[in-house]
Amino acid sequence: MSSVLEKSLAIVELLADHPTGLPVSAIAAHTEQPASGVHRTLQELARLGYVRQLQTQGDYVLTIRMPAMGLGFLGRAGVTDVAQPILDALAAFSGELIRLSVVDSGKLIWVAVAQGATRGLRYDPGQEQGVVVHLASSSGGKAWLSTMSDEDALARVSEQGLIRKADSAGPNAPRSLKLLLDQLAEARTLGYAVAVDSYLAGMAAMAVPVRYRLSGPVVGCLSIAGPAVRMTAARMAELAPHLKAAATELGEAASGSKYFQVNIRALESGLRVDSAQPSPR
Structure with a gap:
């Protein structure tokens, strides 16, 4: 430093x-x-x-001064007004933890959460708002990476690191780039990314990208997470249509947020710059 x-x-x-x-x-x-x-x-x-x-x-x-500044910013920018009702509805339906992450300055950051589990076993991290998402081990990270070419996805992962440096990292987190690419291919096929015993031991999650007005740039990712014993493959398949519908609703509602409007202009500008560059293939 x-x-x-x-x-x-x-x-x-x-x-x-x-x-x-x-x-x-x-x-x-x-x-x-x-x-x-x-x-x-x-x-x-x-x-x-x-x-x-x-x-x-x-x-x-x-x-409390800095957290209050952050919450005030999210409120004034329209992020919570736009997102929270959609997250709350999905949490109530699924009975699990719902998280929204947004793309900001080339990173994926958790910004909003809703807890649907009211009793019994539940996943409730409590301190992840504002945290940069680890891409390779989380469902949200893999959902975002799956919208890119393999080359761009690997570049993002190399910047951040394949392995999450945390004692709580799950045993099934991908330990090789080949395995990660296989998981991204599976996410593209399923239409949602999965992380089981990956980001955290005992936790399973699924996520989809949130696209601005359905076909625009990816502005974030929406995920459902819960105990792995409850979030089985069959349960994820049942929840997938509802998760995708909520992501579509968020993408449509994003036009009402000043924050997303600014981010969209930056993303579209970046896309125009990228499209002017020769393809690496």
């Missing part, structure tokens, strides 16, 4: 993943920065109201 801003944002992003807080030493180790520099940055962030110290010489946590 070179700039002060980059170092500061690395600390903020780390604290966003640890809502109960971290000590200076752990923050320094995770971000590979000197403890003295981390302490100075935290003091400045505290002065500005973005972090606070739980007690003297204690852990540092984010204040």
Whole structure:
């Protein structure tokens, strides 16, 4: 890391993943920065109201200021107004967790969620809004990759890494590019991508891309996730038409969101630039 801003944002992003807080030493180790520099940055962030110290010489946590800014942005941009009713309806029908991820600056990011399971065994991560989706191991990531050529999909995966670096990563996550390409081919055939014991052990999910007005650029992905014992292949086949219908509804409704309108202009501009380039084949 070179700039002060980059170092500061690395600390903020780390604290966003640890809502109960971290000590200076752990923050320094995770971000590979000197403890003295981390302490100075935290003091400045505290002065500005973005972090606070739980007690003297204690852990540092984010204040509510930055999450509130994010929620305010989503609300003013029309993302939650457009998406939440559709997510809530699909959650109520499926009885599982529904997640919407959006394409932003070349990444896929979870932004909205609805929980349909009200009792018993359920998958409820609780902290994934704002998290960049790991493409190779998640159903949403594979749904997005399946809309690309194999070459473009592999380029995206190589930027991010094939293996998700997390203790909770599932045992069935693809360990080779060939296996990943086979899974993308299957997603194109089925019309939806599947991840079973892949992103998380014991969890299964299915996802479809969300296209702007059905045939436009992909603006995000919509997924259904739940315990693998309940989200069987047969259950996924039953849910697939409803998931696709909800994605179509989201794609139509996206025109009412300022956020999606801006993203569509950027995506269409990018597509025009790409189409002017010679094919790598």
